[in-house]
Amino acid sequence: MKMLRTTNYQLYHAQREVIRHYNRTLLHLYNISYQQYLVLMVLNEADHMPVLKLGERLAFQSGTITPIIKKMEAAGLVKRNRKAEDERIVLVSMADKGLALIKEIQHIPEKMLSNTALTMEEYRRLMFLTHKITHNLEE
Numbered sequence: 001m002k003m004l005r006t007t008n009y010q011l012y013h014a015q016r017e018v019i020r021h022y023n024r025t026l027l028h029l030y031n032i033s034y035q036q037y038l039v040l041m042v043l044n045e046a047d048h049m050p051v052l053k054l055g056e057r058l059a060f061q062s063g064t065i066t067p068i069i070k071k072m073e074a075a076g077l078v079k080r081n082r083k084a085e086d087e088r089i090v091l092v093s094m095a096d097k098g099l100a101l102i103k104e105i106q107h108i109p110e111k112m113l114s115n116t117a118l119t120m121e122e123y124r125r126l127m128f129l130t131h132k133i134t135h136n137l138e139e
Helices: 007-030 034-045 051-057 062-074 096-105 108-116 120-137
Strands: 078-082 090-094
Touching: 007 034, 007 096, 007 108, 034 051, 034 062, 034 078, 034 090, 034 096, 051 062, 051 090, 062 078, 090 096
Parallel strands: none
Antiparallel strands: 078 090
16 A cells, blocks of 8 residues: 555645644734634633643643643733632633634634535535544544
């Protein structure tokens, strides 16, 4: 079997191209990275989230999520506060600038889908299959 026809290579290459496309769009238009975009999207669904839980939800390691959050805080996109009941827990929430940015970037997933030229049925099938692969391979 040729390398370029293997499933793992095709998944790797597709992921790389999707992230490259997102980064090009996000960095060019909004001056944020793909990882920062993901953080904003998760916080938009569930604000005031512990840093560790946010990292787990995004499958980021703690050494990865903390610098991203610090950079976003410096840019005024998010706020960090210690939980009153347990000061060891740091909560992340959207700042006003982050909330305003979310309104501007919410269209990006639909635009990305359009750029892939997938039909809605193909998209649903892709989502089902990638979820199945991830679920079955997670430890």
